[in-house]
Amino acid sequence: MEFKNPQEDLERFRNRLTIAGGFVLFCFGLLFARFFWLQIVQHAYYDTRAEDNRISLVPIVPNRGLILDRNGVILARNYSAYTLEITPSKINGDLEAAIDELATVVDVQAKDRKRFKKLLEESKNFESLPIRTRLTDEEVARFIAHRYRFPGMDIKARLFRQYPFGAFAAHLLGYIGRVNDKDLERIAGEEQEANYRGTDHFGKTGLEQHYEFDLHGTTGFEQVEVDAGGHAVRTLERTAPVAGNDLTLTVDAKLQEIAEKAFGTRRGALVAIEPATGGILALVSVPNYDPNLFVDGIGTSDWDGLNTSADKPMVNRALNGAYPPGSTFKPYMALAALTLGKRRPEQVIYDPGYFNFGNYTFRDDKKGGHGMVNMYASIVHSCDTYYYMLANDLGIDNIANFMRQFGFGQKTGIDLGIEGTSESEGVLPSQEWKRKRFKKPEQQKWYAGETISIGIGQGYNSYTPIQLAQAVAGLANDGVMYRPHLVRTVTDARTGEKRAPVPTPPRTIAIKQEHIDVVKQAMVGVNKEGTGARAFAGAGYVSAGKTGTAQVFSYKGAEHKTETMAAHLRDHALFIAYAPAEQPTIALAVLVENGGFGAQAAAPIARQVLDYYLLGKVPNAPAPADEAAREEEQ
Secondary structure (H helix, E strand, O other), X not given: OOOOOHHHHHHHHHHHHHHHHHHHHHXXXXXXXXXXHHHHHOHXXXXXHHHHHHEEEEEEOOOOOOEEOOOOOEEEEEEEEEEEEEOXXXXXXXXXXXXXXXXXXXXXXXXXXXXXXXXXXXXOOOOOEEEEEEEOHHHHHHHHHOHHHOOOEEEEEEEEEEOOOOOOOHHHHOOEEEOOHHHHHHHHHOOOOHHHOOOOXXXXXXXXXXXXXXXXXXXXXXXXXXXXXXXXEEEEEEEOOEOOXXXXXXXXXXXXXXXXXHOOOOOEEEEEEOOOOOEEEEEEEEOOXXXXXXXXXXXXXXXXXXXXXXXXXXXXHHHHOOEOOHHHHHHHHHHHHHHOOOOOOOOOEEEOOEEEEOOXXXXXXXXXXXXXXXXHHHHHOOOHHHHHXXXXXXXXXXXXXXXXXXXXXXXXXXXXXXXXXXXXXOEOOOHHHXXXXXXXXXXXXXXXXXXXXXXXXXXXXXXXHHHHHHHHHHHHOOOEEOOOEOEEEEEOOOOOOEEOOOOOOOXXXXXXXXXXXXXXXXXXXXXXXXXXXXXXXXXXXXXXXEEEEEOOOOOOOOOOOHHHOXXXXXXXXXXXXXXXXXXXXEEEEEEEOOOOOHHHHOHHHHHHHHHHHHHOOOOOOOOOOOOOXXXXXO
16 A cells, blocks of 8 residues: 655645746736736827727818909809718618618609719718708708618718809819819829818819819818717817918909800800910800809719710810811911011012912912912911912921911910810921821821911811910010910918919010011901901901911812801801000900801901900890801911
């Protein structure tokens, strides 16, 4: 029989107790170390996390800056209204069923559902999205009474952009819309992410887009204490937002209105510039659209209507429409001839009514021709043959190099939209341009016969109305060229200080004043005794101008009558002008799509604009087209 040794048992027990105690102490050591790490070393971090759970940072969207004309007329403003919004992540169950139930309390139409669905596809599900905007007081009261039934839905006061004159000046003002991925890229590129927290809208086109970061303002914040359910208990601290800066334009709203109305139902564009500064006085593209349609998110039917319309109201014809300049190109051709020594003012050519080049006959618009023609008469009576010959003598590259100085075929850099993308370059043809334009070697070669039609503003020539306006403003200003711009001053919302956008220094074209005077004298003659005389009969001021008609469809030299042609094949009507002739304060370019002859369609519009700007005369109605007038021009 084996007897246990009490001493050994006691020793084993003590060893086990020591190990167990050591293990317990080790575990407590670990807990203490973790406690020390969390409570002492990481105190600041977790204190902040706890505060973040207790305190919510709520962004306060600033008032968007106003846009005013040069006389203080408000063209874009803001107003506050109630919006019913849904946060999809907080909806328990089926979202559609929740909206159906909501519709029993507040009117939710099919278009509201479509807009909400589109926003839902474009947004993250934790964002608050509007299902109804601009609720009446009665609707707000009715929803609040049933608020307990709709978790994840709430009433919010939102600021809405408003364009008080509707479609007026839409293409220069632009519009705002919901922030999308492209806008977020631009925001990130400007390092403005923090400033756009809570912002739903962003400038999409026009001034709204170009000056977005001026107009937006500085976002404010509220520190709000919340309970465990996420409901606000009290506001701890508030940093007020700073409203966006106001823009004061160079545009005269009344002049803009008269110019738009002068077009009637016709399509076209007009750009009026102050030659001494480059400030835009009016920028018209018709037909236009109502920018208010885009503020809440445009409906499908409205969007389809705008995009499928044959009149293309969304296209800014002043900046993006490129057209042959027709005979409005001739004053610059004459100036090139004088500058390069290819013609003298008194030098005469004989115009039999055509110009033969190789096996092709280029016809003058006047049957039988103009007879003996000098430079003055060539501009006043718009003699095509004179410029057929001149183009052949100058050569295409001399023409291109000279015209480039006046901005033809180049973007003007106007402050609309995103710089570099908002306007078309047009086409200033040259041998180099053709080599780049075409791929096949036989297409890349420039043929001498192609130069002939360039001289009368046809052929490959293609320019925007704003390029034409910039060019005539430079001519009126004796070769001093300013960059066209729309904003005169930006008013700082914090200080009230007005500052002008950073100006682009003017550039001066190296042309002799005596040569400029020859061309300007002939342009005065156009409106006194030439192709523009009918439109400017009885004017109380002396103006200078040039009519133009640009072919849309080539009849290969055959005679054609405007009244028998399909409307979309009729020639475009153009007119450039400046006034007063002795000291110009306004220069403009007018285009009427498929308007026929410049003298009968475009010149009367220019007359109304100049009459108001110089004399304060307000027309009773747009001047009717004179169907009997057929001026001698191309």
